[in-house]
Amino acid sequence: MNVFQRILHRPFFIRLFNWEYWSFPAVYIWIYPVWFFLCLRARSLFFFAASNPRIKNGGFLNESKEEVANLIPDQYHPKTVFFAIPANGHIVLNELMRHGLAFPLIGKPNVGGRGRGVKVLADAEAVLNYVAKACLDFHIQEYVPWKNEVGIFYCRYPDAPTGFVTGIVKKEFLSVTGDGRHTISQLLRQDKRALMYMDSLENMHGEGLQEVLLAGEKKIVSPYGNHARGSLFLDHSHLVDEALQATIDAICQQIPEFYFGRLDIRYDSLEDLKQGRNFAIIEVNGAGAEPTHIYDPRHSLFFAWKEIIRHWIILARISRMNHRKGHPYLSWKEGVQMFRENKEWSVRLAAMPK
Template sequence: MKGKLIIEEYIDKKEEYGILYVRAPHTSSGTITSFALKSFDFKKLPEEINFSKINKKTRYINLNAYITKDIVNLFDQISSDINGFYFGRFDIKANSVIDIINGDFKIIELNGIGSVPLHLYDPHNSLQYCYRFYKEHYDMALQIANTNKIEQKIRPMKPGVLLKTVFNTYLNFSTYYS
């Protein structure tokens, strides 16, 4: 085995959700731009599931209608404890949306700037809506990046270094998921 083995705590929650949270630097309150339920096809045997193509085995249900001020406040509190975090998707396990509202959930993963707004994979969304949302999504990411670049005097990566990083990331990913 090439990678390191990570043994995680068993989480006894029925459902998995993705919550995309965005907050501008120097603000205490953000917004949730995507809230989705991930519904897996467990009819297939585990050896038949290719996790590199999980989106073909997963149904995403748009739960944006359930975004409330209470949930946003909860994720404001959580994200304020993560230094420099302004944009990302929390993958969480909970038994229901009500449990999430009540704070009864476990965070299983936090994805950064490359986070995908999972609610867009709900088949009820139009292509036009998805394009418009992606534009707004990446505009917010760019605004945060520009603020950080100016205030923290961060120099952008040189194109060659960026390409090498992307290439090496792809090679590492394809090694484990091909």
């Protein structure tokens, strides 16, 4: 690397020239006038609450993962056990055994987002540590073995017989390939994307990053399909066809009064997914979901703004239609309380095991 390349390899300049790493306000502030116009049209700052009537706040903020999971047909959802704090680690282990869960497992907070508080639990000791440090209600989920993960954005107008897919994001987990000479840490620091997540990776792996992989050996260092945890997001919306549309619509229509949001799905192959086989819905996100295919590094910020606004308009239309059917928006007091709760949740999420 020459001097200029080394300068551009620094996190500050990587973030500066790649908008996908910008903060939420830095991306959204420029299009907030559109949001406020939609609020004015709905005559409510909190119209989104009517979008998915069976989900708290429409799934915009603070929704319970347990409540959402109970809406998903069992055959589509990984085996999951929910726990309230304070919890006893040994009782948690017994419950996991009673429900037939085997390691590895995934621990997640019951309220959250952006991968905060999500942790792979490789053994009983990891479960005990997770439970001991948990400061929010949490759930432990079986680890879905299928290697592929996508986020599929789905919308349906309340008076329409069928819905439609508006975008697909393919998630590639952050990984490294050994050369037989350099440590994992050294190899990661050569990669611009990995460099942006080094603090998280060091916290996750510790001395494990000093391992030297064999030449050609590949290791996933962040097995989380989340942009905030290092996954590369690729726009695969071109893969939407009639078969996939029909399958996703059939699934979503089995989730009561679900009209707008993103399904995070692990699957074996695209053909199996189209046929409704060998897949699991890891999570359902409602009104607060982003069309995450915008984070494909090939997309400009202008493309992202266009897609966000397109989804906002759909969200507003669905919410107004549901409101006319009798589903309420949040009152001013309820909306303010929602944001206060979210602030409290965020503080506690930051303290969850990483």
